Amino acid sequence: MYRIGELAKQCEVKADTLRFYEKHGLLTPSSRSDSGYRLYNDNDVERLRFILRAKAVGFTLAEITELLSIELDKSNWACADVKGLVDSKLAYVNERITELNHFQVSLQRLSDACCGGPESAEHCSILEALESNTDNIKCENHAHDHDASEYTKNCQSKG
Template structure:
């Protein structure tokens, strides 16, 4: 039997987190001591590890609640149900990755267009790109009046 702090340390979470999981129906200690302390047994610990592994692959606690209810009643669920949860999560993750990839490309383009030097930002390509509605980012090296700018290497926009 583990007290809350012991299980928390064992699984590298905080005691607060375990109380939070209990309040939200994910994990309750199987018993209490006479003085009201939570007591977790090995099977509680296994359940916690299940939760933590599911978190590690990206499931939210709400989704883990679903997984746990299947886990406790496996014979009344099909593989299709379980795989459905995984695939739906996979779709969400892919969508988010795709959004972030758009950000990545846009930010990289902005970064590449800017010399990043000590010049005044008055002609900064980044600010200009955010001011105008074009996707088209202009290189700022000319505007800075540095004929032999040391930053030319940074100009990669197709103006």
């Protein structure tokens, strides 16, 4: 039997993490000592490791709860059910990657269009682009602290 600190140390997490998992119904101590300490057995260790591995690949607490319920009752579930959960999560991750790539390109355009100089932000291309209802990002005209020809070339390549 392991006390909460021992289990936390063995699995390289904080005791607060174990309490959090307990609060959300993912992990329950096998028993309590006479003095009220949480006590965990080897099955609890394996369950915690399952939770940590599922978390490490991106599953949410709700998804981990569902996976644990399948794990506890494997004979009444099909492999296709588990694959469906993974495929659904994979589709979500791919959507997020696409969205983040879009953010990256948009932010790079905003950054590239701005000189980043010490002038007033009254004519800042980033603020102007965010205020406008167009996708065009115009480069600022001042080329201070930059090689003017390189700056002009960068602006022209951005459209």
